[in-house]
Amino acid sequence: MADPPRADTLHPAPDAAPAPAAPVPVTPAPKLRRRPTLVAASVALVCLGALLAAWAWTATSSTTTVLAARVSVERGALITAGDLMTVQVSADPALHPVPAAEMPAVVGRRAAADITAGTLLSRDQVTDTLLPGAGESLVGIGLPAAGMPGEPLAAGDAVRVVSTPGAQGELGDAPPVEVAATVVAVAVDDITGLRIVTVAVPEADAAALAARAATGNVALVLDSRQR
Known part of the structure; x- marks a missing residue:
């Protein structure tokens, strides 16, 4: 009678367990280098933005x-x-x-x-002052550029309105007539181009000055502005 088969032939021994795989080396994360200058600049920009926003809000809401x-x-x-x-x-x-x-x-x-x-x-x-004041009158004088000083006139300037030669250029023996006045306003006539100077003068001189100014034979002298 034949011998029974051996157990190791019926159930062969399992193969030996495979050797564990070698661990994969892990590269460490690079270390971040802190730059103090950039950090300070970032903080400064944030603060500046906050200040600008606060200023804009105040300007629009005040x-x-x-x-x-x-x-x-x-x-x-x-x-x-x-x-x-x-x-x-x-x-x-x-x-x-x-x-x-x-x-x-x-x-x-x-x-x-x-x-x-x-x-x-x-x-x-x-x-508090109403023009003309008590004892004063306002007179308007139309003057060409040649009859005015080159310095621009302003309200409050002390001036003299002086008579000029007539159409023939004669002065006569009488001295030129002059009236002290104070400039109230200056405007330009768009049609004639004349400078219209409004002056305040004493009431006693207003009529004569207005009549002379109507002839156009007057000029204006600017006196010292130093007071």
């Missing part, structure tokens, strides 16, 4: 209460409380309106120029 004309006021008219109103405007250093708190000081004074309804009130639009 307002102040000022005076404006509720109705039109003619030059020389007394200003009443009913002529004025208060408005809110953005604070702008280029504007110089009268603060609303100064309304009591404005009421009762006169308009130095025509004030249009809805416009902001400025200090140079208000005056």
Whole structure:
């Protein structure tokens, strides 16, 4: 009788376990180098942006209460409380309106120029002096460029209106007539091109000066502005 088969032939022994794979080397992450200069610059930019945003918000949201004309006021008219109103405007250093708190000081004074309804009130639009004053008259004189000084005239300048030769150029034996005056305003006639100088003179001289100015035989002399 044949011997039974051996167990190792029926169930062969399993192959030996494979050797474990060698570990893959891991490259360490590169170390980041901190640059203090860049960090400081970034912080400065962030702070600057915050400051600019705060300034822009303040500039657009900051307002102040000022005076404006509720109705039109003619030059020389007394200003009443009913002529004025208060408005809110953005604070702008280029504007110089009268603060609303100064309304009591404005009421009762006169308009130095025509004030249009809805416009902001400025200090140079208000005056205590009404022109012409007591004992004075205003005379308008039309002058060519040759009859005026080369220096631009301004309100308040002390001038003399002097008679000039007639059509034939004769002066005669009489000395030139001159009248002391104060410049009130200067304008240009768009049609004739003449400079229209409005001057304040004593009432006693107004009629003679107006008659002489109508002939065109006058010139204007600017006296010293030093006071």
